[in-house]
Amino acid sequence: MPILYSFKRCPYAMRARMALYLSKTVVELREVSLRNKPQSMLKISPKGTVPVLLFDDGRVIDESIEIIEWCIKEKKDIFKDTLNKDQELFAEDAIMLFDEKFKFHLDRYKYATRYKDVDEISHRESCVEILKTMEKKISNKKFFYTNNVNKIDICILPFIRQFRIANPEWFDHHNEFPKIQKWLDNFLKSSLLKDIMVSHKVWKKDNLAIFFPTNL
């Protein structure tokens, strides 16, 4: 059985857990403290980020998108709906935009005190600009393009969730991206989110193994 080093609230680990969950891939879950990462994880992935997926044969995948790609390739049809070519291209660009730009501004908005001389409001505005471009493209379905979750949803929604958490009142009353608010709300109410956000104690070497997902 593969081992997943994970951190409950990390958006990258969340998207990897969603892909594993949707593909019904059972893993041994090792909850990590980011301040005290286990040596066994650093040995197989010295860059020290979660998620890290380790297979029985020693193969390691330590990028969240690659874990999702592995789930899609191995288990097929993990997403119920197929996007058209334009939607697929937009989804890929949007995922990159969130990984590269939105996350940068999100960190400086949400954790402004960790950085020197940052203006949290201007970083919040940069996030808003990105959300406004998404607002123009989103459908009226339950998720971004479809009624079932797709790759764009599991990749991006964990970041928007964090963006809201920085100031829920402000987010909920902001009026420039109503469809994005609804999109996030559908995700926050989903059993998918509930099932992948189960809390676990930080893993230690001699602990009993915890399996994820728990409800398969």
Ligand SMILES: N[C@@H](CCC(=O)N[C@@H](CS)C(=O)NCC(=O)O)C(=O)O
């Ligand atoms: N490109 C990586 C990014 C993963 C990442 O940055 N994860 C954060 C947690 S959200 C992390 O592990 N940071 C290391 C640290 O905080 O020490 C991926 O997609 O898997």
